[in-house]
Amino acid sequence: MTKYRGFKAYATPKRIIPLVLLAMMLVIPSIAKSNYSITILVNCMAFAIFGLAWNIIGGYGGQISWCSAAFVAIGAYTNYILSVDYSISPFLSMPLGMLISYIMATIIGYGTFRLHGAYFSIATIAFAESLRSAIQYFSGFTKGTAGIYLTYRGENLWALTFSSDRPFYYIMLVLLVLAVLFSYYFTRSKTGHYLNCIKGDEVAAESLGIETFMVKLRAFQISAMMMSIAGCFYASFLTYISPLSTCSLDLSIKIGVVAIIGGIGTIWGPVLGAFIVIPLIELAGILLGEFGSGNLLYGLMLILIVIFKPKGLFTLLTALYSKLFPENKRPEASEAVKEGHYEEAS
């Protein structure tokens, strides 16, 4: 018997759809005329990556973090300080940002993951706010509230400075693909499985031998490092950073909202969420005026989602998918339903 299963066995819609979308994304820059639409798409991709990073601890682990922006800021500020003052490439300062984020995540997690409940979430807010104050206070080092401008070094991939946003489009696309693949393998790893158990029932997970404290800590460290990698590249794209743009609670909430609206605990949820929320905020800015309209919009979206689709918009797509390709339904499940062995969730 040969192991070759034929092309059809591999070419399932589940695999083809992402590839088609990827191909579309690759073609868009050559079609798009305005730089503005490219900028928005880069923003979408950046927030998709932030959302995926948030999802590692918030979605799969059920530990809601509101300090995403702090890790973005750590990535952004290590990049800017080292590249502006010492002309070190972001590719070299990125590992340092990851290390600092790792240490910070360890400290927060160590203090709060032994407790159950909301302590972790509260501690993350406190941490993000203190980091923002610290950035403003140590102004000799970080330029304080004035922020830092990136030195333009010509078309330079090593320094990540370009005259247009198109190179960033491809860089973010590569990062996004990597983040999706990483999330995919993370959910299939042992840590991913344990984290799912913790989300289901922490007390039961612990009684079955899962070291809940260590698993949560590891997930938070991974999430923090992912966030700071994305933050490092996103900062280069922005060319100007300030405590308000990279380390505000507003940004943390935006990242959480992207993941929640898309669908927490799913791989495509944060991606979908980013590609819906970011353009809508942009649109609201144009229609209703820049200041505060975005907040109003995602506040409204959040309320609607929590009431009508608490599992996120991605469930709409999966429902559509199973309608289009009904043969994928699992036979065992439907048999058990026929036998009447199972009750509706109580």
Added chain:
Amino acid sequence: MKKLLEVNDLSISFSGIKAVQHLSFEMEQGEILALIGPNGSGKSTTVNMISGTYTPDSGEITFDGHLLHKKNSVAKRSHLGIGRTFQTPKPFGNLTVYENIFAIALQKYGFKEAHDKTKKILEMSRLDCFSSIPSSKLSIEKRKWLDLARVLATEPKLLMMDEVMAGLNPNEMDESLEFVREINRMGISILFIEHVMRAVVSVCTRAIVLNEGRFLFCGTPSDALNDPAVIAAYIGGEKVKC
């Protein structure tokens, strides 16, 4: 016979309420020991102290030659071989029945072996036809079975079953009792906490009766049912000195 579990002079109180006082008992390897008593007699508290959820105020617990202390967390005790189920089943509702067991089996095995192990457990617990159903949609009886099946994936030496028969109809109970016997035949010792006396008499060889946190009686389940002190504790009556 080798001693698996030794509980020596165990006491715990919660803000003045003495939940368990000076409790001592032993358990042999391969035994099904019943722990019975009226509501509030300290059965679940004892289970929680053995599993590590509560730290006793005084007393010692020795399991399989290890003296358990405060540093042995709940998870570490599970690695030693102490397994438990909960009064209210706690399935990982976000996962399917298969994933519930698979994730736990991953702790001891690689992905391939864990898959085989899960299949085996599903078959044994007769949950295989539900394997792809979200565990939150199972009926209460099947949830109890899933709790048992899942803890088997940790390969425990001692399994503490906290009221696995409560709320089952006679038919379901017979099936569950057979499952309990099957687990015992695998060489797993069972501490059986139960109110349903029919179940206790049917599977247990020895019973320990608690009342108001104190040791009351130890003997065969049928002797326990005829003991005046036990009857007094359960249905009231004159206090009998013991």
